[in-house]
Amino acid sequence: MSWLTSFWRSSIGGKVTMAVTGLMLFGFLVSHLLGNLLLLQGRDKINAYAKWLHDLGPLLWVMRIGLLAVFVLHVATAIRLSRANKVARPVAYRKPNTVQANMASRSMLLSGLTLLVFIIYHLMHFTFGVTNPGHHALKAAGAGGHDVYAMVTTSFGNPAIAIAYAVFQVVLFLHLSHGLQSMAQTVGIHHARYTPMIKTVSFLVALAIAGGNAFLSLSVMFGLVGGTQ
Ligand code: HEM
Secondary structure, eight states: OHHHHHHHHSHHHHHHHHHHHHHHHHHHHHHHHHHHGGGGGOHHHHHHHHHHHHTTTHHHHHHHHHHHHHHHHHHHHHHHHHHHHHHHOOSOOOSHHHHHHHHHHHHHHHHHHHHHHHHHHHIIIIISOOSOHHHHTOBOTTTOSBOHHHHHHHHHTSHHHHHHHHHHHHHHHHHHHHHHHHHHHHTTOOOTTTHHHHHHHHHHHHHHHHHHHHHHHHHHHTTSSOOOO
């Protein structure tokens, strides 16, 4: 176990941990968005998907605990790396490139911590039903299960909630577009020829994910999705 801790504590080990956990969280975001897009196909589709997930039972809990562990590791490593950076270089940099890199890692920490606030709010909203218990308690007709379609459309029918979600997606976009680039660099894809392409791909992928989430909340707000509860 100690070699694992020493690896994690090393500079390269920290970066690899960030890249691997970041990739896993990215995978979750893609599958979460694909699932949520079923909202566009109507109540039955998304409710059936939510039921399928919940019926996984213990496996769902294994996945949830795994996701939480990966998330905690990602945040803890980010905080450790940022502290180590400060200790290693307490005086400001002179070279513009290093200043840029330092600003980027600082803004990653800031956007990451802002996302943490979003996730806590999001879980209290949709998973635990703390912020809007009325929306969470909606039951699907017939089956009597949890009506995810009604919960989401009722929530995003409230402009304050829909806009808050969309604003957080701007932060998600910033975090992802830079994070994906860094991940590519960590795994060694760092070449004058490929770097501009990696930047463009990271930008577009981040835009698709954050934009897809924002599209969902805003399209319900504008009445394009939902309507009759
Ligand atoms: C418009 C965008 C989004 C919608 C409509 C949405 C919807 C939902 C819903 C309905 C649940 C509850 C699942 C359940 O317990 O039945 C959920 C859980 C969750 N969401 Fe989202 N979500 C969105 C964006 C995001 C984003 C951007 C993140 C991460 C940055 C995220 C992270 C999570 C996590 C970690 C869970 C807990 C997973 C679980 O309970 O197993 N979501 N989301």
